[in-house]
Amino acid sequence: MKDEVRTAVKKEYDFSNARKNPYADKVKQQITINLNQSTVQYFKDLAEKTGLPYQTLINLYLTDCADKKRQPEVSWIPV
Numbered sequence: 001m002k003d004e005v006r007t008a009v010k011k012e013y014d015f016s017n018a019r020k021n022p023y024a025d026k027v028k029q030q031i032t033i034n035l036n037q038s039t040v041q042y043f044k045d046l047a048e049k050t051g052l053p054y055q056t057l058i059n060l061y062l063t064d065c066a067d068k069k070r071q072p073e074v075s076w077i078p079v
Contacts, residue, residue, distance in 0.1 A: 028059070040054070043058050
């Protein structure tokens, strides 16, 4: 059986007719971000209810905001 597997593997492969990965633009980028503890806890609680990982929920929420071009309402209180 091992000999059959070994003979099936080529020394070189021709990728000249290969297609570009259609999912390449969907690849996630790992970053470091500081979030409030209460925000993280909110998504962790939501994760327990939905069965989805909390980081996935955060990504889904931020993706939805970006897709809909939402901008946060920020007001600064002068000191």
